[in-house]
Amino acid sequence: MDYKEAEKEIKKILKKFNHSTAVASIVDFLYTHFPQYHWIGIYLVDGNQLVLGPWKGKHATEHTTIPIGKGICGSAAMTGKTERIDDVSKDARYLSCFISTRSEIVVPIKKENKVIGEIDIDSDIPEAFTQQDVKFLEKIADMLAKHI
Numbered sequence: 001m002d003y004k005e006a007e008k009e010i011k012k013i014l015k016k017f018n019h020s021t022a023v024a025s026i027v028d029f030l031y032t033h034f035p036q037y038h039w040i041g042i043y044l045v046d047g048n049q050l051v052l053g054p055w056k057g058k059h060a061t062e063h064t065t066i067p068i069g070k071g072i073c074g075s076a077a078m079t080g081k082t083e084r085i086d087d088v089s090k091d092a093r094y095l096s097c098f099i100s101t102r103s104e105i106v107v108p109i110k111k112e113n114k115v116i117g118e119i120d121i122d123s124d125i126p127e128a129f130t131q132q133d134v135k136f137l138e139k140i141a142d143m144l145a146k147h148i
């Protein structure tokens with residue numbers, strides 16, 4: 001799907017639903033319209049760890065809680081910066097969830113500069129995420145910040 005069009009649709013979803021339903025609906029929307037996004041989850045910061053919220057994918061992950069600072073997810077939560085990993089097998093921080101995953105993107109969700117959660121997406125395709133995905137998902141993270 002076209003990124004601009006997706007942004008508009010996501011804005012509509014966020015207007016229509018209450019907070020918890022809205023976040024789960026965005027996960028569903030992204031999973032349905034971006035076929036290269038094979039697993040999508042929203043982690044929320046709870047004290048010194050990340051706790052998995054709504055997710056969509058073929059399989060459940062065993063990493064439902066991740067300490068801040070651990071893995072790609074924990075790194076992004078610690079620095080507040082987007083992590084785009086072209087080849088997960090080459091990143092020593094990587095915590096494996098699915099054997100099929102080749103690339104990953106983690107985008108922090110921030111409120112007043114504080115990380116409150118993140119969008120985590122795994123792809124079975126190597127180098128699946130482009131600079132366009134980074135920009136798009138950072139916008140979605142900003143929109144989600146108002147609903148968490």
Ligand code: SME
Pocket residue numbers: 041061063066070071072073074093094095096097104120122
């Ligand atoms: N790969 C992540 C863990 C979460 S799973 O991808 C769902 C990481 O390295 O932090």
